[in-house]
Structure formats: C-alpha cells, structure tokens
Amino acid sequence: xxxxxxxxxxxxxxxxxxxxxDDPDDITxxxxxxxxxxxxxxxxxASGTRSLALKQALPWVxxxxxxxxLSPDRADAEARAYERLAExxxxxxxxxxxxxxxxxxxxxxxxxxxxxxxxLLNEGAAYGPHTSPTxxxxxxxxSFATSDFGMTSADRKALLAASVNPExxxxxxxxxxxxxxxxxxxxxxxxGLDDLAAxxxxxxxxxxxxxxxxxxxxxxxQALLHxxxxxxxxxxxxxxxxxxxxxxxxxxxxxxxxxxxxxLYWANALVSEERARALGTxxxxxxxxxxxxxxxxxxxxxxWPSRVDTFFDDAYLDRFLHRVWTESLGFAGTExxxxxxxxxxxxxxxxxxxxxxxxxxxxxxGRELILHRTRLTDPAAVRAVVDALTP
Amino acid sequence: xxxxxxxxxxxxxxxxxxxxxDDPDDITxxxxxxxxxxxxxxxxxASGTRSLALKQALPWVxxxxxxxxLSPDRADAEARAYERLAExxxxxxxxxxxxxxxxxxxxxxxxxxxxxxxxLLNEGAAYGPHTSPTxxxxxxxxSFATSDFGMTSADRKALLAASVNPExxxxxxxxxxxxxxxxxxxxxxxxGLDDLAAxxxxxxxxxxxxxxxxxxxxxxxQALLHxxxxxxxxxxxxxxxxxxxxxxxxxxxxxxxxxxxxxLYWANALVSEERARALGTxxxxxxxxxxxxxxxxxxxxxxWPSRVDTFFDDAYLDRFLHRVWTESLGFAGTExxxxxxxxxxxxxxxxxxxxxxxxxxxxxxGRELILHRTRLTDPAAVRAVVDALTP
Ligand SMILES: Nc1ncnc2c1ncn2[C@@H]1O[C@H](COP(=O)(O)OP(=O)(O)OP(=O)(O)O)[C@@H](O)[C@H]1O
Ligand SMILES: Nc1ncnc2c1ncn2[C@@H]1O[C@H](COP(=O)(O)OP(=O)(O)OP(=O)(O)O)[C@@H](O)[C@H]1O
Numbered sequence: 001x002x003x004x005x006x007x008x009x010x011x012x013x014x015x016x017x018x019x020x021x022d023d024p025d026d027i028t029x030x031x032x033x034x035x036x037x038x039x040x041x042x043x044x045x046a047s048g049t050r051s052l053a054l055k056q057a058l059p060w061v062x063x064x065x066x067x068x069x070l071s072p073d074r075a076d077a078e079a080r081a082y083e084r085l086a087e088x089x090x091x092x093x094x095x096x097x098x099x100x101x102x103x104x105x106x107x108x109x110x111x112x113x114x115x116x117x118x119x120l121l122n123e124g125a126a127y128g129p130h131t132s133p134t135x136x137x138x139x140x141x142x143s144f145a146t147s148d149f150g151m152t153s154a155d156r157k158a159l160l161a162a163s164v165n166p167e168x169x170x171x172x173x174x175x176x177x178x179x180x181x182x183x184x185x186x187x188x189x190x191x192g193l194d195d196l197a198a199x200x201x202x203x204x205x206x207x208x209x210x211x212x213x214x215x216x217x218x219x220x221x222q223a224l225l226h227x228x229x230x231x232x233x234x235x236x237x238x239x240x241x242x243x244x245x246x247x248x249x250x251x252x253x254x255x256x257x258x259x260x261x262x263x264l265y266w267a268n269a270l271v272s273e274e275r276a277r278a279l280g281t282x283x284x285x286x287x288x289x290x291x292x293x294x295x296x297x298x299x300x301x302x303x304w305p306s307r308v309d310t311f312f313d314d315a316y317l318d319r320f321l322h323r324v325w326t327e328s329l330g331f332a333g334t335e336x337x338x339x340x341x342x343x344x345x346x347x348x349x350x351x352x353x354x355x356x357x358x359x360x361x362x363x364x365x366g367r368e369l370i371l372h373r374t375r376l377t378d379p380a381a382v383r384a385v386v387d388a389l390t391p
Numbered sequence: 392x393x394x395x396x397x398x399x400x401x402x403x404x405x406x407x408x409x410x411x412x413d414d415p416d417d418i419t420x421x422x423x424x425x426x427x428x429x430x431x432x433x434x435x436x437a438s439g440t441r442s443l444a445l446k447q448a449l450p451w452v453x454x455x456x457x458x459x460x461l462s463p464d465r466a467d468a469e470a471r472a473y474e475r476l477a478e479x480x481x482x483x484x485x486x487x488x489x490x491x492x493x494x495x496x497x498x499x500x501x502x503x504x505x506x507x508x509x510x511l512l513n514e515g516a517a518y519g520p521h522t523s524p525t526x527x528x529x530x531x532x533x534s535f536a537t538s539d540f541g542m543t544s545a546d547r548k549a550l551l552a553a554s555v556n557p558e559x560x561x562x563x564x565x566x567x568x569x570x571x572x573x574x575x576x577x578x579x580x581x582x583g584l585d586d587l588a589a590x591x592x593x594x595x596x597x598x599x600x601x602x603x604x605x606x607x608x609x610x611x612x613q614a615l616l617h618x619x620x621x622x623x624x625x626x627x628x629x630x631x632x633x634x635x636x637x638x639x640x641x642x643x644x645x646x647x648x649x650x651x652x653x654x655l656y657w658a659n660a661l662v663s664e665e666r667a668r669a670l671g672t673x674x675x676x677x678x679x680x681x682x683x684x685x686x687x688x689x690x691x692x693x694x695w696p697s698r699v700d701t702f703f704d705d706a707y708l709d710r711f712l713h714r715v716w717t718e719s720l721g722f723a724g725t726e727x728x729x730x731x732x733x734x735x736x737x738x739x740x741x742x743x744x745x746x747x748x749x750x751x752x753x754x755x756x757g758r759e760l761i762l763h764r765t766r767l768t769d770p771a772a773v774r775a776v777v778d779a780l781t782p
Contacts, residue, residue: 148609148610153557153560153561153564154557154558154561157555157556157557158557160552160612161551161555162552164548164549164551164552165548166544166545166548166549169544170544170545177702178702207706208706208707211703211704212710215539215703215711218544218547219539219612219613220611220612221551221610221612222610311569311572311601311605312602312606313595313599313602315595315598315599315602316599316602316603319599320606
C-alpha cells in the first residue's frame with residue numbers, strides 16, 4: 001500500500017487492521033500532537049478500560065509543514081531505541097505494542113494519565129525522590145547494554161551501523177552545538193541578554209570548547225543514546241499508589257557519547273531550578289543533578305561485573321565514568337545556552353514575568369560548565385558554581 | 392554464478408570475462424600469495440608490456456584454511472578504502488582497475504617491480520627521504536577527507552555505517568589490544584623475554600592504559616583508516632628515475648582513531664631501528680617518526696582551510712592534532728609489544744642472531760610510549776626515551 005498520512009478518522013481502521021483493536025464501533029480518537037515534529041493520537045473505548053497512543057512521523061516537521069522536510073526514518077530510530085530500552089528498563093518507558101515501518105507509526109501505551117515533567121515543574125511541583133534516580137538508572141542501563149562493556153564487539157558494530165540517525169544528529173549539531181555561538185538567523189533572545197549573547201559569540205575560548213564537544217558528539221560512539229532527554233521527554237505520575245516515571249520520544253537516538261543524555265537532563269534540571277529561584281518556589285531542584293548522577297554511577301558500577309569484555313579493568317571503569325561525568329557537564333552547558341539564546345527556548349524561562357535575571361544566570365552557568373568541566377569534579381563543585389552565579 | 396575460489400588456471404578466463412585482458416593466449420599467471428590471509432596472483436604477457444595483480448579473499452584465513460573462517464567481506468572494506476584513497480592520494484596506492492564483490496576479487500596495478508618496505512629494511516636499506524613523508528601525507532589526506540572536517544555530517548554517517556569491519560576490527564582488538572597483556576594461548580616469546588612478558592601481564596597501570604586505547608579503538612570514529620599500516624603494507628622502488636611509494640592491503644579499514652594508522656607505522660619504524668642498531672646498520676631510522684608526523688601535520692594543516700565545517704576553529708585544530716599525536720604514541724606502544732610477545736612477530740627481530748637485546752629494548756619502549764604518551768609532547772621527547780633504553 002505504501003506510506004500514507006493517518007488522519008484522526010483513519011485511526012480506528014488502522015488499529016483494527018494492525019490487530020491492535022477489536023471493536024471498531026467502540027473507539028474514540030483524538031489528536032494530541034503538542035510536540036513540534038510528529039503526530040500523536042489517543043484512542044480509547046467508551047468505558048475507559050482500553051486506550052492506546054499512536055505516534056506517526058510525517059516526512060516533514062509537523063509545525064512547519066512540507067517546507068521543512070525531515071525523513072520519517074526518525075521513527076525507525078525511535079522504535080529501535082524503544083526495543084533496547086524495553087530489554088533493560090521496561091518499567092521506565094511506555095509499553096510498545098508494535099511498530100509499522102511502512103507508515104512510520106508506533107503504537108504504544110497511553111500515558112495520558114501522567115504529566116510531562118516540564119509541565120509539572122513549571123506549575124511549581126517538586127521532582128520528588130523517584131524521578132532523577134529513575135533517569136540516571138535508565139541511562140546507565142541503556143548505555144551499559146549498548147556499549148562495548150555490554151555487547152560483543154561484532155554486535156556493537158552492527159548496532160553502530162544500524163543506528164545512524166543523520167538528519168536528527170545534524171539538527172543537534174546545528175541548533176545545540178554550533179548556532180548559538182555564531183551569527184545565525186535561527187538565534188533569538190530577550191533584549192536583556194544582548195550583552196551576553198554578543199559576548200558568547202566573541203568568546204574564542206568558549207567556541208573552542210564547544211567545538212570539542214561538537215566533535216565528541218560527532219565521533220564518540222560509546223553507546224546508544226536517547227538523544228533528547230530533556231524534561232519534556234519524561235512523564236511522571238502515580239498509578240495504584242506507586243510513583244511512575246516514563247521516558248518517551250527517543251527519536252534522536254543514535255550511538256554517541258553517554259554524557260549527552262545526562263547533560264541534557266542536567267541542563268533542564270538546572271534551568272528549572274533557575275525558574276523556581278526566580279519565583280521563590282525552590283524545593284528539591286538543587287538535588288537533581290546529584291541524584292541522577294549517583295543513580296547512574298551506582299547502576300553502571302552494579303552492571304560492571306557482568307561486562308562481556310573483562311579486559312576492561314576496574315581502574316578503567318573509574319576513568320571512563322570520570323570522562324562521562326566531564327562530558328555530561330559540557331553538554332549540559334551547551335544545552336542551557338542554546339535554550340536561552342538559540343533556536344528553541346524553554347517555557348521554564350519564557351513564561352516568567354521577567355525572564356532576564358534567571359536567563360542571565362542560566363547563560364553564565366552554561367558557560368562555566370563548558371569552560372571548567374574538567375575542574376568541576378563532583379556535584380558539590382557544580383553546586384558551588386550555581387551558588388556563585390550573578391544575574 | 393556465485394562466489395568461487397579462483398585458481399591460477401582460472402585467472403586468464405576470469406580477467407578476460409571481466410574486461411581486464413584482451414588476448415587470452417598471451418598471459419602467464421603465477422600465485423604470489425605471501426601474506427597470511429588472502430590469495431594474490433600476477434598476470435603478465437610474454438613481452439612484459441602488460442601485467443596485473445589480482446587479490447581474492449577466501450572465506451577463511453589462507454594459511455590456516457577452513458578451520459579459521461573469516462568473512463570475505465574484508466575485500467569490500469579493502470575496495471572501499473582504495474576508492475577513498477584514489478580520490479586523495481592516487482599516486483601513493485596501486486591503481487585499482489576493478490572490484491568484483493561477487494568474487495571478493497580486486498584487480499589492480501602490478502607492483503612487483505617494487506619491494507615491500509620491511510623486506511628492504513631487513514636487508515639493511517635506509518628509508519630514504521620520500522617514504523615516511525609520503526605515509527604521513529597519505530594518512531593526513533585520507534583522514535581529513537573522511538573526517539567531519541572533510542565531509543558533511545550526513546555523508547559521514549553514511550560512511551560510518553558502510554565501513555564497519557567487525558571481524559577484522561575484532562582481530563585487532565584481540566591480538567593488538569588485549570592478548571599480550573593477559574595469559575593467552577596465542578602469545579609466545581623468546582625465553583630471554585620471560586621476565587618482561589610476566590611483568591607486563593602483572594602491570595596494572597599498563598593494563599589500564601591499554602584498556603583506554605582499546606576503548607578508543609572501539610569507539611572513536613574519527614576517520615576512515617587504512618587499519619594495518621605497517622612496513623609490510625608499503626612498497627617502495629624507483630620508476631623512470633623517480634622514487635615510488637605505494638601503500639597497499641587496506642583490508643582492516645574502518646572508521647576509527649587516526650592515531651591507529653600513524654601508531655602502527657611508527658611502531659614498525661621503531662622496531663626496524665632496533666634491528667639496525669643491533670646489526671650496527673643504523674642510518675636514517677631514527678628520523679622516521681618525526682618525518683611522518685611532520686608530513687602528516689603539515690598536510691592536515693594545509694587542508695584545514697578547506698574544511699566543510701568552519702565551526703571548528705584553529706584552536707580546536709591544535710587540540711585535535713595534539714590528541715592524534717598522543718593516541719598515535721599509545722597505539723605505537725601496543726603494536727610494538729604485540730609484535731614481540733603476542734601472536735604475530737616481526738621478521739625484523741626474529742631473524743636477528745640474538746633477538747633478545749633488541750626485543751627487550753623494544754618492549755620497554757612500547758611500555759614507555761603507552762604509559763607516558765601524554766607527557767611525550769614531540770618527536771624529540773620520543774627520541775629521548777629511545778636514547779635512554781636499556782636491553
Ligand atoms: N504514549 C503517549 N501517551 C499519551 N500521550 C502521549 C504519548 N506520547 C506522546 N504523547 C503526547 O504527545 C506529545 C508529543 O509527543 P512526542 O514528544 O513523542 O512527539 P514529538 O512530536 O516527537 O515531540 P517533540 O517536538 O518534543 O520532539 C507529548 O508531549 C504528549 O503530550
Ligand atoms: N598489486 C600487487 N602487485 C604485486 N604484488 C602484490 C600486489 N599486491 C600484493 N602483492 C604481493 O602479495 C603479498 C600479499 O599481499 P597482501 O598483503 O595484500 O595480502 P594479505 O594476504 O592481505 O597479506 P597480510 O597477511 O599481510 O594481510 C604482498 O606482500 C606482495 O608480495
């Protein structure tokens with residue numbers, strides 16, 4: 001049949017044909033696409049006992065339309081990532097019921113009883129004790145399992161070849177790892193940041209460090225990443241009295257540096273902290289980098305004895321984890337900066353009555369993390385930088 | 392028709408069918424396979440005006456036979472590497488007339504008027520002024536062209552995916568980057584090296600550094616490599632009065648750390664120097680690391696202004712080249728050591744009447760290069776290490 005774009009009215013027949021839904025008369029479908037890139041539909045029956053989510057990639061960026069083509073192959077990357085994640089962290093992702101590569105359509109668990117972490121945080125919620133540890137553990141499990149520690153050399157080469165994600169990597173290389181540091185039409189910022197935006201573009205030391213991180217992103221094939229692990233890719237809530245954390249939207253997945261996943265999460269945590277500070281609603285924000293790192297490190301160390309390649313010794317593990325830590329800080333810095341003076345900004349800051357002081361602190365923090373990442377040797381050192389920030 | 396193993400008598404018909412040879416009555420073929428892995432035939436006409444070489448990969452290691460299977464896909468890797476090399480360094484490789492993926496057979500220029508560099512060196516020849524600069528330039532051109540400096544991001548991802556070479560990489564990971572440092576049935580050495588071999592296996596600092604280099608080899612996707620750039624992969628000679636240098640046998644090619652190519656060349660140069668020292672025939676041996684590095688660096692810097700990605704600034708180039716230098720030293724160290732106490736030894740040393748003193752110096756040098764690679768900041772520092780070696 002070939003690829004076709006599914007509209008709301010097509011979903012019942014589509015789900016039935018694919019074996020995901022029995023009773024075509026008892027189904028209601030609504031579109032809930034609120035991301036920028038893809039379409040998401042929710043289907044449910046009248047009694048509310050059964051529901052599903054369907055995500056389809058269009059051959060362009062949804063909010064832009066056909067004028068911004070983007071290969072729907074990104075849905076393959078998402079499906080591949082979910083496959084790996086299902087093996088190592090099934091409780092921390094939506095259950096995937098099927099992927100249809102012909103239509104680039106993923107049918108998965110309906111998460112609409114949960115809330116996107118960023119939304120909750122923006123409304124003043126705390127992280128709670130489960131979210132960041134779950135993220136840290138998930139990154140550890142996915143990255144260990146898909147590294148040369150968790151897979152045989154030959155399987156790794158196959159994974160590497162199968163997981164290239166050229167168009168989405170290029171987006172990151174552009175919008176995160178270069179544009180904010182040069183003159184580019186994508187960039188925009190609040191006039192109250194003019195001086196810092198200009199200073200960053202003129203900062204040759206910063207540029208060289210970002211070039212280094214950019215090249216690391218392009219060449220360091222450590223493990224399969226989520227690739228876009230910000231607080232808009234995490235849903236949280238409570239089910240049957242138990243806390244639930246679900247990571248979704250891994251369409252940027254590729255084999256890259258592990259620190260990129262941690263760094264994105266940290267950047268978004270640090271920005272949410274600046275929002276809370278500005279609003280006077282600080283609660284557990286300052287703990288999240290540490291909690292996610294500690295969970296990551298503990299899990300990675302717990303998995304270490306099961307490595308397939310015992311030539312890697314314990315001393316190398318220490319060195320490797322230190323490198324991941326350092327690179328995570330650097331990538332966190334780039335993510336913060338691009339979210340303030342780059343293409344796509346964060347509602348955490350843009351919805352503040354006066355976004356300028358928090359944005360200035362965030363920019364300075366981003367710069368510090370990039371420039372001094374090798375000197376900031378633990379979470380306490382990062383705390384000291386945050387505590388010393390000026391607007 | 393499918394794959395079939397070509398015997399000497401099959402070659403005339405094969406070359407004619409593939410359009411490489413006109414007169415089937417005027418052709419003499421002889422097998423010259425002297426490598427371990429593949430078959431090589433030379434075809435020539437009676438008057439000697441026309442000749443060709445044909446290299447075919449068998450589905451096993453030639454000298455071992457079917458009991459050691461090895462995918463003939465390695466010939467694809469060789470053909471891919473030659474394709475790239477032909478674009479950037481056509482004068483430094485054999486002209487390739489055609490590749491037949493069905494038979495894993497490569498038809499190329501006959502180089503039998505030249506001599507393998509290792510053979511010449513073992514006979515007491517000097518390098519001369521052209522060899523090492525040609526090697527350094529070739530590595531610079533191939534690696535620049537296939538790095539994120541020389542290719543667009545999307546093309547690079549395609550190259551990466553197409554160039555995985557799992558079985559041959561695994562050989563390197565095993566025989567170069569782990570076995571010599573553990574108990575392994577492949578390892579063997581002269582009894583006069585017992586103490587050093589035991590000390591190396593017990594040296595935890597060395598093990599950790601080798602683990603680091605091993606992981607770099609496995610994850611650092613900087614550029615397409617030759618992958619096996621020792622002095623047995625280089626032919627030299629004179630044609631029409633002009634010096635000729637040809638690099639061949641790139642079947643280990645994959646996208647990896649640039650320092651691996653330089654390091655292999657350096658290791659073999661440093662071992663040839665120890666042979667010459669032992670025989671009292673030292674000539675220009677001590678210059679080769681420096682000459683190849685200087686040519687590599689000069690060529691890479693000359694290409695830099697043509698980079699496709701100008702986000703990478705000059706300061707980053709300096710940092711990047713320094714990293715390549717450091718990793719090259721480390722890989723050189725691993726190559727030296729494995730050639731003395733690992734699986735496959737070098738005739739440079741094994742044909743010495745008493746290989747022990749030169750082998751001991753080589754082992755100590757290998758260890759120094761690995762352990763202190765970050766401290767040895769230029770060729771003169773390496774010279775100082777060589778000068779201080781004891782047997
Ligand atoms: N499994 C699900 N259950 C319920 N709602 C979902 C589900 N998956 C996605 N959504 C909703 O659709 C929105 C967009 O989903 P998602 O982030 O996967 O798409 P996207 O277009 O790739 O977004 P982005 O622009 O962030 O990359 C989510 O923010 C969420 O509100
Ligand atoms: N183009 C050529 N012209 C002449 N002789 C050649 C040519 N290519 C290879 N040979 C001869 O065949 C030998 C083996 O070639 P080559 O190194 O490519 O094969 P191999 O089996 O892959 O070797 P190795 O075990 O070193 O990997 C060379 O050492 C050389 O003597």
